[in-house]
Amino acid sequence: MPEVAPKRGFEIAEYETRLSAAQYLMARHGFDGMLLLSEPEIRYFSGFQTLFWQSPTRPWFLFLPAEGKPIAVIPEIGAALMRRTWVDDIRSWSAPAPSDDGISLLIDLLTPYSKRGATIGILKGHETGLRMPLGDYERLISGLPGLKIGDATDIIRSLRMVKSEAEIEKIAHICRVASRTFDKAGKLFFEGQPLSEVFRAFRMACLSEGADDVPYLVGGADQGGYNDVISPPTDRPLQRGDILMLDTGSVFDGYFCDFDRNFAIGKADELSQKAYEVLYHATEAGLDAARPGVTCRELFSAMQDVISTFDKESGDVGRLGHGLGMQLTEWPSHAAFDETVLKEDMVITLEPSLSYGSGRIMVHEENIVIRDGTPRLLSKRAVPELPVIG
Amino acid sequence: MPEVAPKRGFEIAEYETRLSAAQYLMARHGFDGMLLLSEPEIRYFSGFQTLFWQSPTRPWFLFLPAEGKPIAVIPEIGAALMRRTWVDDIRSWSAPAPSDDGISLLIDLLTPYSKRGATIGILKGHETGLRMPLGDYERLISGLPGLKIGDATDIIRSLRMVKSEAEIEKIAHICRVASRTFDKAGKLFFEGQPLSEVFRAFRMACLSEGADDVPYLVGGADQGGYNDVISPPTDRPLQRGDILMLDTGSVFDGYFCDFDRNFAIGKADELSQKAYEVLYHATEAGLDAARPGVTCRELFSAMQDVISTFDKESGDVGRLGHGLGMQLTEWPSHAAFDETVLKEDMVITLEPSLSYGSGRIMVHEENIVIRDGTPRLLSKRAVPELPVIG
Numbered sequence: 001m002p003e004v005a006p007k008r009g010f011e012i013a014e015y016e017t018r019l020s021a022a023q024y025l026m027a028r029h030g031f032d033g034m035l036l037l038s039e040p041e042i043r044y045f046s047g048f049q050t051l052f053w054q055s056p057t058r059p060w061f062l063f064l065p066a067e068g069k070p071i072a073v074i075p076e077i078g079a080a081l082m083r084r085t086w087v088d089d090i091r092s093w094s095a096p097a098p099s100d101d102g103i104s105l106l107i108d109l110l111t112p113y114s115k116r117g118a119t120i121g122i123l124k125g126h127e128t129g130l131r132m133p134l135g136d137y138e139r140l141i142s143g144l145p146g147l148k149i150g151d152a153t154d155i156i157r158s159l160r161m162v163k164s165e166a167e168i169e170k171i172a173h174i175c176r177v178a179s180r181t182f183d184k185a186g187k188l189f190f191e192g193q194p195l196s197e198v199f200r201a202f203r204m205a206c207l208s209e210g211a212d213d214v215p216y217l218v219g220g221a222d223q224g225g226y227n228d229v230i231s232p233p234t235d236r237p238l239q240r241g242d243i244l245m246l247d248t249g250s251v252f253d254g255y256f257c258d259f260d261r262n263f264a265i266g267k268a269d270e271l272s273q274k275a276y277e278v279l280y281h282a283t284e285a286g287l288d289a290a291r292p293g294v295t296c297r298e299l300f301s302a303m304q305d306v307i308s309t310f311d312k313e314s315g316d317v318g319r320l321g322h323g324l325g326m327q328l329t330e331w332p333s334h335a336a337f338d339e340t341v342l343k344e345d346m347v348i349t350l351e352p353s354l355s356y357g358s359g360r361i362m363v364h365e366e367n368i369v370i371r372d373g374t375p376r377l378l379s380k381r382a383v384p385e386l387p388v389i390g
Numbered sequence: 391m392p393e394v395a396p397k398r399g400f401e402i403a404e405y406e407t408r409l410s411a412a413q414y415l416m417a418r419h420g421f422d423g424m425l426l427l428s429e430p431e432i433r434y435f436s437g438f439q440t441l442f443w444q445s446p447t448r449p450w451f452l453f454l455p456a457e458g459k460p461i462a463v464i465p466e467i468g469a470a471l472m473r474r475t476w477v478d479d480i481r482s483w484s485a486p487a488p489s490d491d492g493i494s495l496l497i498d499l500l501t502p503y504s505k506r507g508a509t510i511g512i513l514k515g516h517e518t519g520l521r522m523p524l525g526d527y528e529r530l531i532s533g534l535p536g537l538k539i540g541d542a543t544d545i546i547r548s549l550r551m552v553k554s555e556a557e558i559e560k561i562a563h564i565c566r567v568a569s570r571t572f573d574k575a576g577k578l579f580f581e582g583q584p585l586s587e588v589f590r591a592f593r594m595a596c597l598s599e600g601a602d603d604v605p606y607l608v609g610g611a612d613q614g615g616y617n618d619v620i621s622p623p624t625d626r627p628l629q630r631g632d633i634l635m636l637d638t639g640s641v642f643d644g645y646f647c648d649f650d651r652n653f654a655i656g657k658a659d660e661l662s663q664k665a666y667e668v669l670y671h672a673t674e675a676g677l678d679a680a681r682p683g684v685t686c687r688e689l690f691s692a693m694q695d696v697i698s699t700f701d702k703e704s705g706d707v708g709r710l711g712h713g714l715g716m717q718l719t720e721w722p723s724h725a726a727f728d729e730t731v732l733k734e735d736m737v738i739t740l741e742p743s744l745s746y747g748s749g750r751i752m753v754h755e756e757n758i759v760i761r762d763g764t765p766r767l768l769s770k771r772a773v774p775e776l777p778v779i780g
Contacts, residue, residue: 052608075708128524130527232439318486
């Protein structure tokens with residue numbers, strides 16, 4: 001690890017800023033509180049960070065009142081860790097407890113709100129889910145007959161889309177780590193290597209470069225281009241003439257990079273070279289268009305205009321990039337449906353893709369921060385021509 | 391990798407068996423279909439396996455009719471991969487599409503059910519969540535006014551708790567991989583090594599031994615015992631007299647191991663040695679009790695009886711083990727509330743824990759399969775006395 005990693009965690013001031021911004025928006029939306037259930041949101045407002053979320057057994061709750069600090073209602077197994085955050089009011093129960101997994105604690109907390117007919121925001125919108133049993137949610141709501149439930153997705157979305165400098169530095173760090181790993185592709189990958197071993201070699205190298213983890217790694221390799229971008233690897237050995245793509249979501253201190261690289265093994269066919277150049281230029285068009293005040297639809301169009309010179313039908317991946325941060329993919333989407341206006345300090349991917357040849361697809365991806373003027377590249381820019389390795 | 395890994399994937403016969411077992415139980419519960427939204431359930435019935443689920447952007451749906459094969463309603467980006475499974479009927483849309491993310495496709499599919507007042511099962515119970523926007527779920531339900539919704543948790547739970555031999559071999563394999571990695575602890579970990587580097591060394595070694603990934607790795611280290619078992623690592627260097635614990639959920643072909651190991655760095659204090667021995671014997675008691683026909687409550691008591699000879703209050707982790715397989719933790723729970731009767735071919739963890747000293751905790755964990763007679767150990771049994779390394 002040739003560089004010093006950013007400091008882990010955040011200053012309390014950062015949580016205070018997040019909370020007051022949320023409370024300002026809650027007031028504007030007429031919400032008397034927000035009940036959060038999901039990992040990124042609970043971490044965003046409390047600093048509570050653990051891989052324990054991978055266990056689906058226990059629900060976790062963080063309540064943001066209209067004024068004052070967050071209140072945690074969590075399983076006892078997490079109380080010690082939560083006490084190390086800036087949250088003071090921690091209410092816990094011995095979980096799992098299928099007959100009452102935090103529900104009566106929540107009803108105690110929210111009954112005063114229910115009695116005065118208050119409105120509480122929860123996440124109900126696009127790119128969210130309900131991380132608790134639906135049956136428990138229905139019981140909770142029916143136990144709070146006066147409570148009105150609103151959708152807080154717009155509030156959370158608008159807050160989380162714009163990153164602080166401390167957040168940007170974490171993403172920049174993991175982007176550098178993954179960029180250094182991709183720079184070693186010529187040493188890591190070789191003809192005859194099973195794709196599963198390509199993945200393993202990438203994971204180990206990326207950890208060695210400083211990633212905390214490499215939770216997301218997908219890709220493909222096949223003659224004259226790959227045909228799928230979300231599969232786990234097979235044991236098929238790399239062959240001369242393969243186009244190899246690896247797309248990684250590696251993590252540092254709970255923040256993701258998300259970008260890919262393409263390589264030709266031994267030699268590159270002309271059509272793949274051409275596809276690569278089109279995507280390189282589509283990304284350039286994206287870099288030129290990505291400015292504060294531009295909409296995601298416009299950014300999408302700037303890239304799509306280049307892609308359509310080569311691929312009339314275009315692929316059907318639904319979008320050409322997205323937000324990035326605590327999750328591998330976040331709001332917004334660079335797509336025709338998304339009128340989100342880009343703002344300074346949004347961290348996004350540019351991810352143009354196309355179909356070509358006989359059912360082949362190609363995807364490029366870079367990670368950037370929107371700045372006043374040209375965006376800052378967080379990933380090390382891919383080379384302009386399809387690199388040949390192995 | 392000194393051993394041949396099991397074949398990836400499953401024979402189609404395995405999916406046919408899972409489906410007919412589900413349809414038999416659906417008929418008994420009066421369900422005319424089941425609508426599944428979550429990664430493990432969709433994978434269980436279709437074989438659809440991808441890390442792409444880490445992106446929260448798109449919902450995915452698999453419908454199991456009362457008769458006939460599953461029907462996939464999924465984003466177009468996953469259609470190529472789904473076509474490689476045994477599922478024939480694949481309905482896709484260009485996602486994300488916030489205004490209609492699969493909802494009209496689902497309404498088309500389910501309207502005949504709604505018209506005849508049929509009952510559809512979805513997961514609403516313990517250890518489940520709703521992996522789609524709650525707002526979309528509410529729109530779906532209101533678009534199907536005649537449809538009755540039942541809770542399918544008991545059906546899915548009873549199916550998934552009992553593993554096939556092919557599933558057991560995948561879990562056994564990743565348990566061997568992680569066991570070999572723990573066997574190298576004396577070479578991997580040393581005094582002065584920051585805990586974050588301990589984690590990194592474990593991850594790289596476990597990948598090198600044959601894990602596809604090490605998505606879950608938690609632990610702690612401190613003088614005379616650790617005090618938290620779910621935190622990410624700090625940069626604190628290992629010190630002589632530390633007790634180090636690492637708990638890993640490593641993965642092969644979509645199946646988890648989940649066990650931990652404890653080590654003393656340089657020297658072991660007497661109290662930690664004693665705690666270790668108590669937990670070793672509690673695990674022995676668990677191994678002696680884990681038989682078909684025994685309830686999880688009884689298994690819990692067998693371990694708790696040993697623990698309470700040392701720790702009167704016991705910890706508050708809520709249970710002393712759980713199911714294991716496609717997820718890091720699955721039903722059932724070894725806890726006083728769980729009357730689940732153990733059956734042959736259930737894969738479970740035995741995870742006794744205790745509190746001791748000044749706020750210290752210790753956890754042991756092994757992975758086993760319930761058999762007719764003594765259970766089969768999948769993890770290599772921990773040594774009887776706290777090992778000293780470094």
